Amino acid sequence: MSRKRSASPTLGDVAELAGVSLATASKALNARGEVAAGTRRRVLKAAEELGFQHNALARGLTSGTTRMVGLITDELGGRFAIPILLGVENALGDEQMSVLLCDARGDAIRRRHYISTLVARQVDALIILGDRNDVRPSLSADIPVPVAYVYAESDSPDDLSILADDEGGARLAAEHLVSLGRRRIGHITGEETYRAARDRAAGMAAVLEEHGLSPAGGGALYGAWSQRWGHQAAGVLLSAEPGLDAVFCGSDQIATGVVEGLRDLGRRVPDDVAVVGYDNWEVFAAECRPPLTTVDLNLQHLGATAVRHLFGALNGEQASGVVRQPGRLVIRESTGPAARPH
Amino acid sequence: MSRKRSASPTLGDVAELAGVSLATASKALNARGEVAAGTRRRVLKAAEELGFQHNALARGLTSGTTRMVGLITDELGGRFAIPILLGVENALGDEQMSVLLCDARGDAIRRRHYISTLVARQVDALIILGDRNDVRPSLSADIPVPVAYVYAESDSPDDLSILADDEGGARLAAEHLVSLGRRRIGHITGEETYRAARDRAAGMAAVLEEHGLSPAGGGALYGAWSQRWGHQAAGVLLSAEPGLDAVFCGSDQIATGVVEGLRDLGRRVPDDVAVVGYDNWEVFAAECRPPLTTVDLNLQHLGATAVRHLFGALNGEQASGVVRQPGRLVIRESTGPAARPH
DNA sequence: CTGAAAGCGCTTACAG
DNA sequence: CTGAAAGCGCTTACAG
Structure with missing residues (x-):
């Protein structure tokens, strides 16, 4: 199984096979419109044939967006992180984005470290998950991308906190x-x-x-x-x-x-x-x-809400303050109608 | 909070501030040895001053390694994924690597899709987590990086499967x-x-x-x-x-x-x-x-074992076959010494 | 020990 | 509509 990373086909290979330039191949694959239908078809076919996949690194470098969101948890093992994470993952998947996961294990040093790692990895946004709903010091100072605090509240009113009610x-x-x-x-x-x-x-x-x-x-x-x-x-x-x-x-x-x-x-x-x-x-x-x-x-929904707000922020919308999301009552038998009337 | 990604300092900025060339700055920061001690110090100081962080995208593009491992789960919500994931995250953290997480929710199409996404993102290796310990079809065919199947077994003897006993x-x-x-x-x-x-x-x-x-x-x-x-x-x-x-x-x-x-x-x-x-x-x-x-x-250990084998594979070691990891008995009161002798 | 240059794989003005 | 060229931020032979 330890195949070496075989030389994956590049956009250059696609262009060559389709008989067009790199630039044209790029535009065709990105559906930028300014390409003749026939040309486009040829490029698509060539890409298909070669099993071409854009190199996300190169793409990120030129486009300035990686379509990755960093997620820092406090305690993955805890009861709250997983449903929220699941909600995040779901919401991101719909947008062809991926989550880069780090578990700080409740350690502040580690948390700082992960933040800078994630920033270095050029994530488009950051989600900071708390394992309890207390208020905590803001970490946004050195973060050059939008941040959402989920479950635990940031102490800064400039930050966006998504909380359960x-x-x-x-x-x-x-x-x-x-x-x-x-x-x-x-x-x-x-x-x-x-x-x-x-x-x-x-x-x-x-x-x-x-x-x-x-x-x-x-x-x-x-x-x-x-x-x-x-x-x-x-x-x-x-x-x-x-x-x-x-x-x-x-x-x-x-x-x-x-x-x-x-x-x-x-x-x-x-x-x-x-x-x-x-x-x-x-x-x-x-x-x-x-x-x-x-x-x-509704923790899963909490994660989805965070993602939605983050997208808003990426589109330049103002995103700060506290969003408090309501829960709901699930009725089962432990409160079935009382036998004794009052 | 929705600051635009401010122009982070680049290696060029560091080089300029330190009064050296890009190449020298790079070597100094990477401790490649062939740099005068004084020069090195100046570069480090400049980097420190600017709060410089390597752009992981550019680095990955030139170095050919991203220090990211893709992790595909079947069912994050299940009971087994989390401890294993935790073990993986821990083991990777020790190596300055990050985990890119995808939850396929038991859907084969989605699994394939995520595999190609992760490959496009240039992960160095892949971990495929099953939510039950059954044997499943290998997915390694189109994956150009080392893969470890964890908890669920791959049906191909060429694959590496890390299982609980x-x-x-x-x-x-x-x-x-x-x-x-x-x-x-x-x-x-x-x-x-x-x-x-x-x-x-x-x-x-x-x-x-x-x-x-x-x-x-x-x-x-x-x-x-x-x-x-x-x-x-x-x-x-x-x-x-x-x-x-x-x-x-x-x-x-x-x-x-x-x-x-x-x-x-x-x-x-x-x-x-x-x-x-x-x-x-x-x-x-x-x-x-x-x-x-x-x-x-010992599920957490299962994740760590997978990471260790994957590193081996990245270093060219042969990695295939089945690794079956033993569990251990935890003794508590429910089997306390029997009151009635037999 | 230091630096100019090529290159990683892509995108995007800009000319034609 | 098409393509040559510059550029994203880095690393790495290769000369000097």
Whole structure:
């Protein structure tokens, strides 16, 4: 398999075979219009015959655009990077663009290094993906191409940040529970150091207040982003609030633990207690017994939105500020109509 | 943020500032040795001052190497692509190389298209990632650079395939259970259409036979790669084999369902029944109650191995055939010492 | 040790 | 409509 890179046919070869000049061959292949139909046909045929492919390097050098976008992630292994990356890749594919991927592994030095590597590679634009939704220092200073910050927010108002609406997502969940007639609603979530956790708690608290309700257990229970914590916290919440009739969870993993914990304590889901998750992570949400009603942040769409804005910027449109993209509620059985009317 | 790509300094600018020729500047920066120390210093200083970065396009055009590797995945969203990708990215980063990522989404046309795009972009090598470990038709015919097939096997012996040793991984699990004194060992796994499922079942069956044991329930129970199936199959297996004392599962997801199913039927894990998973997918394996003993296929290492072989090929080493990389057993509480001696 | 020149493979004014 | 020429930013023999 270690064939040497065989001399691939060049535009010169095509021109020769077609009996035209380099310039004409180039114009014909690029459909620049100013070529006779017959000539064009001959060139196309020659290219076809030789299996000609433009050398992207040479093309980039002359045209000034590489049709490559650099994507820097913080933590590819994390849960958020992949769906966003997928959305980016999809959107770029539609435009015949490619993504050059770098994983900074949460290291600032490495991030700077990758940025300059990508710039040296002449990417047309850059996407900087965060693994949590906190605000972070802008990195745009030395970047001569458009940049989009996705998921994590840049602290500079001159930058473009594309964010998921965590507070709004939480509101959807809470409104849903309230509309189902639930009144004693608790919130079990992950680490308080995450803005995601705080935003979701805030969204939920706001809805409860609007409806004149107070949070079951006195407020959000912060802990870890794990099933184990959910399982444990379910017990804690239940002793604090025996009349508990709903729990909104900060993640589907937590929700899975909560559902098990409630079951172990003899509560039926959703009959006694309705449960809502967050993330719509299929392997948890769909496989939970019962399957979870949850909030889908539409991360894939987040990536696509970033690409769209970047294209805008490349076309000279102004691109800065914060775009906050709404999530949606996915309703499954864990909030099925309550058995007990209120 | 939508600054135009400002005229980045070129090598010419550096040469001018340093008062030397283009050629000398190039040699100085590339440490080609044949430059006076003082000159070299001046050039370096000038480069530093201007914030000079080589234009990778121009460099690639003249040097014939881009230091980019194309990576084509089948299904980025799948469970296997990410760890492997991470391993590749890591290994490449050490060599100052970048990865150009394309997701073919399991579409053959799209795969072909991406291959030619990547070749046109002059990648130095290509990695083709499969999302299941089946054998697939070689794609190397039109690829003028070294190619490594990872996770899925190419059907051509001239190609290089880097695979996980699924049968060996299953043997580790089965040997572990037998060594613990378990004798009535069942196997619950995913879809039989997956070679992964068949290989693992075969590895387990071989070990049982070597020890003169026959499989609990009469043989592998094939189903789906889900907790739900695990939960259900646990019941099936238990009625077929009431004396069941161990289950080897085809995935951690399945194992999670099995553990729950056994608990629902009044069996204690590991006291009554030991359970082994597969994948070492942390969010399941570590969060299961009890945490799962499982097989880690070392996927990240698979990616690194592919990169190493590819570098070998770039240096003219012969690179073809199948490399099968062993997994390892991760022991957790789900196989803790049996309470009942046998 | 240094530099002028050719060349990598393309595109794009500019003449004809 | 067609083509000769310059140029993109670099590297690398080759002379000096």
